[in-house]
Amino acid sequence: MALMSTVKLEEVAAEVAQQKAMERGPLFLPHGCRLFQVTSGWEANMIRHDKGVVSCETLLELEAGLQDPGAKVLFIPLNAIIVDKDVEKLCQRNGVAKTLFKEVKGTT
Amino acid sequence: MKNNKTSPLKTPLKDLTPEDLKSLEKPLGTSDRPYPMWGSQRVEHNGRADLEQVLSVIADDTYPMKVFSDRPYKEVVAMAYADMPVPSMLPLFFDGLERRKPTSTNRTQMMIGDPGAGKSFLGALQGRLRSKEPIEVLDCGGKNMRELLFEMVLDFGAGDALPKAIDKRLQAGSLESLSASLLRGLPSEVLSLDEDGQVKSIDWNGLKSAGSDKVEAAFEVLKKVSKIEGLDNAGGNALGMNSQYGPLIRKFMAGEEIVLDEYNKSREGTDDNLQTVWQFCIGELKECTVENPLKNKDASAGPSEFTFRREDMKPGFFVTLTGNKKEDGITTRSLNKSVYSRLSPQTLPDPDIIDWQHRICQMMVGLPVSTLYTAFKEQADKDPEAFGDWLLNLRKTKAEIEGGRVPELQETLLKNWKNVVNSSEKLAKFYDKWQQMTDAEKITSNGHADLVEEVDDEYSKKEGIDFRKIKQHLEEAIPIRPRMQKEDAPRIVNFGSWEKAPKLSDPVEENPSLNFGTRLTEFLERMVYEKSGAVGKNKLYNKLNKSMQEFALRDITLQEAARSKQRSVEEDLNISSFNDRDLSKQAIMARKVFCDFLRQTNPEITASDDEIVTPKKFLDALTHVSQKDTAATNELFVTNRDPEQVFAGRPIAGAVIKDTAVYALQNKDLDFTLKDLVHHDDFIASLALPTVGAKNLSAVWEQNIRPLTKGAANDSAAPAAAPAASGSILDHDEALFIAEGKSDKKIATTSVQVLYSDDEGDRPVTVHIVRNEARNKTLVVSEKAPSKLLAAFKEAGVTHVDRHDANAEAKVEAALTELTRGMQASIKDRLVDAFKYRNDVDVEHLKGKTPTLPQLLTDDKVDMMYAKFVVKKAANGM
Numbered sequence: 001m002a003l004m005s006t007v008k009l010e011e012v013a014a015e016v017a018q019q020k021a022m023e024r025g026p027l028f029l030p031h032g033c034r035l036f037q038v039t040s041g042w043e044a045n046m047i048r049h050d051k052g053v054v055s056c057e058t059l060l061e062l063e064a065g066l067q068d069p070g071a072k073v074l075f076i077p078l079n080a081i082i083v084d085k086d087v088e089k090l091c092q093r094n095g096v097a098k099t100l101f102k103e104v105k106g107t108t
Numbered sequence: 109m110k111n112n113k114t115s116p117l118k119t120p121l122k123d124l125t126p127e128d129l130k131s132l133e134k135p136l137g138t139s140d141r142p143y144p145m146w147g148s149q150r151v152e153h154n155g156r157a158d159l160e161q162v163l164s165v166i167a168d169d170t171y172p173m174k175v176f177s178d179r180p181y182k183e184v185v186a187m188a189y190a191d192m193p194v195p196s197m198l199p200l201f202f203d204g205l206e207r208r209k210p211t212s213t214n215r216t217q218m219m220i221g222d223p224g225a226g227k228s229f230l231g232a233l234q235g236r237l238r239s240k241e242p243i244e245v246l247d248c249g250g251k252n253m254r255e256l257l258f259e260m261v262l263d264f265g266a267g268d269a270l271p272k273a274i275d276k277r278l279q280a281g282s283l284e285s286l287s288a289s290l291l292r293g294l295p296s297e298v299l300s301l302d303e304d305g306q307v308k309s310i311d312w313n314g315l316k317s318a319g320s321d322k323v324e325a326a327f328e329v330l331k332k333v334s335k336i337e338g339l340d341n342a343g344g345n346a347l348g349m350n351s352q353y354g355p356l357i358r359k360f361m362a363g364e365e366i367v368l369d370e371y372n373k374s375r376e377g378t379d380d381n382l383q384t385v386w387q388f389c390i391g392e393l394k395e396c397t398v399e400n401p402l403k404n405k406d407a408s409a410g411p412s413e414f415t416f417r418r419e420d421m422k423p424g425f426f427v428t429l430t431g432n433k434k435e436d437g438i439t440t441r442s443l444n445k446s447v448y449s450r451l452s453p454q455t456l457p458d459p460d461i462i463d464w465q466h467r468i469c470q471m472m473v474g475l476p477v478s479t480l481y482t483a484f485k486e487q488a489d490k491d492p493e494a495f496g497d498w499l500l501n502l503r504k505t506k507a508e509i510e511g512g513r514v515p516e517l518q519e520t521l522l523k524n525w526k527n528v529v530n531s532s533e534k535l536a537k538f539y540d541k542w543q544q545m546t547d548a549e550k551i552t553s554n555g556h557a558d559l560v561e562e563v564d565d566e567y568s569k570k571e572g573i574d575f576r577k578i579k580q581h582l583e584e585a586i587p588i589r590p591r592m593q594k595e596d597a598p599r600i601v602n603f604g605s606w607e608k609a610p611k612l613s614d615p616v617e618e619n620p621s622l623n624f625g626t627r628l629t630e631f632l633e634r635m636v637y638e639k640s641g642a643v644g645k646n647k648l649y650n651k652l653n654k655s656m657q658e659f660a661l662r663d664i665t666l667q668e669a670a671r672s673k674q675r676s677v678e679e680d681l682n683i684s685s686f687n688d689r690d691l692s693k694q695a696i697m698a699r700k701v702f703c704d705f706l707r708q709t710n711p712e713i714t715a716s717d718d719e720i721v722t723p724k725k726f727l728d729a730l731t732h733v734s735q736k737d738t739a740a741t742n743e744l745f746v747t748n749r750d751p752e753q754v755f756a757g758r759p760i761a762g763a764v765i766k767d768t769a770v771y772a773l774q775n776k777d778l779d780f781t782l783k784d785l786v787h788h789d790d791f792i793a794s795l796a797l798p799t800v801g802a803k804n805l806s807a808v809w810e811q812n813i814r815p816l817t818k819g820a821a822n823d824s825a826a827p828a829a830a831p832a833a834s835g836s837i838l839d840h841d842e843a844l845f846i847a848e849g850k851s852d853k854k855i856a857t858t859s860v861q862v863l864y865s866d867d868e869g870d871r872p873v874t875v876h877i878v879r880n881e882a883r884n885k886t887l888v889v890s891e892k893a894p895s896k897l898l899a900a901f902k903e904a905g906v907t908h909v910d911r912h913d914a915n916a917e918a919k920v921e922a923a924l925t926e927l928t929r930g931m932q933a934s935i936k937d938r939l940v941d942a943f944k945y946r947n948d949v950d951v952e953h954l955k956g957k958t959p960t961l962p963q964l965l966t967d968d969k970v971d972m973m974y975a976k977f978v979v980k981k982a983a984n985g986m
């Protein structure tokens with residue numbers, strides 16, 4: 001029972017973290033992809049570790065994530081070697097609509 | 109095993125059974141799932157039939173449109189409605205679906221249009237409707253089109269070991285400086301540099317097939333880097349070059365779609381040997397063979413030729429070509445006649461207002477609410493709730509497909525879909541006009557010839573309005589950012605202790621939809637100025653300003669008479685979550701405010717919300733409040749913090765305003781004491797609760813001055829009105845209407861007294877209320893409010909000011925300026941007159957002065973005369 005509650009708690013926390021990130025508004029990317037910024041800290045951690053979220057640190061990983069039908073949410077951590085221009089380019093050439101979160105420093 | 113089965117989309121048509129094909133079929137546009145469609149129709153006007161472009165629907169059970177898709181029906185229909193192309197592009201969407209039928213021999217669609225019109229989006233959308241796999245969108249700009257068939261690529265070996273190793277070192281900053289310097293020599297389009305000009309990332313997949321010349325140069329660079337980094341000997345770090353099938357052949361073989369974007373920006377003369385391939389793709393040829401010119405070049409391996417055969421065709425194969433209109437720039441070339449003849453490009457019409465509105469809605473809420481409303485207007489008007497639920501379900505399904513959740517702002521807007529339709533129409537008209545005013549090519553013929561000196565081709569290219577601008581504007585408007593105060597708002601700087609970090613008040617989180625309209629329209633005003641007035645285009649600035657007024661972007665631009673007839677974009681898009689039509693949702697919000705407030709004011713209570721009061725009990729309480737008609741009887745509802753009653757399921761208690769003037773007139777003793785008064789915190793908390801606050805703000809206004817004053821004419825013992833309001837009180841006395849909450853300006857003010865307890869003991873204190881009913885904004889000036897109420901006050905449109913706050917007067921002035929914005933200056937004098945009906949300003953320190961309303965509202969020496977007390981009703985008197 002205790003394990004169930006923890007799992008549920010993490011799901012709820014991940015949802016709250018996503019909603020908070022979404023409140024700051026998206027960067028509209030090609031083909032309906034949306035990029036949300038998420039502050040480093042608990043919000044970023046909850047999203048990164050949420051079920052079904054794929055973390056991408058390089059462009060090769062990001063493109064693999066975009067091309068994987070099973071990966072719907074992509075997370076770009078702070079230490080990734082990916083800039084917004086790269087994200088836009090990769091979304092443009094992989095016509096697919098996914099949700100992306102990008103970890104940023106401090107408050108947004 | 110089922111997952112391993114090859115999709116029918118990727119299986120040659122000859123090998124498919126009728127059942128396989130049936131499994132792909134997803135009808136769109138049936139009798140109970142009509143799909144909007146745009147086209148020419150004869151429309152009768154006074155017996156004459158004119159040909160017009162109209163929005164109607166396809167709703168045919170026998171011959172519906174069909175999407176041949178691997179996706180479940182639910183996903184197809186949600187995507188088709190949510191990501192629907194703008195109305196003027198719907199006929200192209202229809203053609204695209206027809207050409208994607210398995211039996212279709214034409215597997216191409218070419219669209220020519222303005223940049224940002226959504227051509228590649230439409231191509232990829234049709235592919236996405238069919239498959240969960242991404243649709244390759246190939247940017248043909250500057251590329252050699254022969255490489256669509258065969259291309260020279262870098263071969264990094266299994267698992268891309270070399271790129272991964274270089275990425276790892278780039279990330280760790282451990283790359284040799286010589287390597288870093290060499291990598292900067294890779295094609296610029298595959299590099300991203302950091303602020304110091306160092307390579308931040310490399311687009312390896314882009315580099316792999318960057319074109320023969322670039323691949324050869326990159327091969328040399330990477331060979332050197334590989335050696336410097338000591339990666340040349342590591343296992344798996346093989347580096348080579350090979351010729352392979354190009355994307356067009358690969359897609360044909362796989363049975364997949366491809367979008368060839370900006371086809372007419374490709375390198376001139378490079379598509380000559382594609383002509384027979386296009387003949388095959390459009391169904392003119394049953395077979396065509398192409399040879400690999402790269403075979404054996406530099407000893408590279410690879411196929412020598414490929415034969416496209418009709419019998420190998422798979423249902424999933426399709427090619428969308430997009431092109432920009434010739435006039436879009438010098439890099440766009442005119443295609444040769446044979447290409448036009450074979451691919452029959454379809455030219456996109458210029459966007460109409462209905463298209464602007466459609467795209468604005470999609471950006472704002474993720475659905476083309478306006479087009480869906482126009483298509484299903486009668487039914488939506490008849491059952492707005494069901495229409496709203498349908499929209500929300502479509503949006504949620506789209507969010508599931510895309511892996512995210514529906515943002516709170518979008519959910520709130522969708523629940524208020526009528527506001528979205530109204531505001532998007534005005535925005536669409538404004539953008540349409542803005543686009544016309546900045547279109548240099550048509551400016552002499554579209555009614556804006558007076559702007560010809562200010563709007564030239566260069567300006568048009570740079571600042572002309574297209575769908576991408578809407579995207580940028582919304583991106584800026586959605587996040588909550590610091591906001592510049594009104595120019596006439598009072599401001600105070602603390603000249604002392606300037607070197608110390610400022611003391612910030614408690615953060616009050618704002619619901620993103622609460623001021624979304626204000627953020628959007630203020631941003632548009634800023635853009636209009638920056639793109640016209642600020643760069644010396646004064647005529648354009650003036651015309652854009654007029655358009656903003658014409659289409660009622662801002663609340664303040666509406667004249668008073670117009671205000672009653674129409675709502676501004678700002679007003680429509682400033683949506684409080686308290687406005688949710690669903691009372692059970694209001695109850696959830698109210699319960700949260702109440703429980704937080706209860707725990708803050710009584711720290712001994714640590715119980716959870718559910719333990720304090722169940723949602724059902726709170727809903728019952730709100731239902732009771734909403735059903736009562738209390739405006740005429742001065743009955744109120746306040747929070748009930750008596751633990752016994754709360755735990756018994758009574759979080760709201762009844763109260764009533766008792767007017768001492770009435771007691772005086774009737775020569776009666778007061779039948780209540782100080783302990784019977786409602787506590788200050790309970791009264792102001794009620795204003796922070798949805799439903800309850802609204803009900804109270806309709807029931808606090810003056811009821812007695814008019815009848816009492818009439819009676820006074822015959823009764824010398826009757827209380828006199830305050831000096832400023834003395835004299836005959838006529839029906840046209842604006843101040844009295846304001847006190848009664850009946851002014852046609854929709855502004856009102858009143859004062860009541862409640863109980864307050866602190867170190868000085870129990871005493872009555874005054875709560876002043878000023879309200880603008882038209883804008884649903886209220887100013888409340890009283891004692892300090894519990895901080896847990898502050899966020900809810902914002903949601904309820906209430907500005908609460910603690911009269912003892914050091915900046916109270918400035919805060920009140922700012923709030924009053926906002927409440928009376930757009931009204932005549934004299935309205936503030938009338939508010940002062942109304943205030944004086946119940947408040948005695950004849951106090952020593954004000955003698956000989958003319959205090960302003962902010963000074964009076966924050967002056968704790970100004971007491972009420974013939975106070976109106978808020979008195980508790982009996983426990984069961986709710």
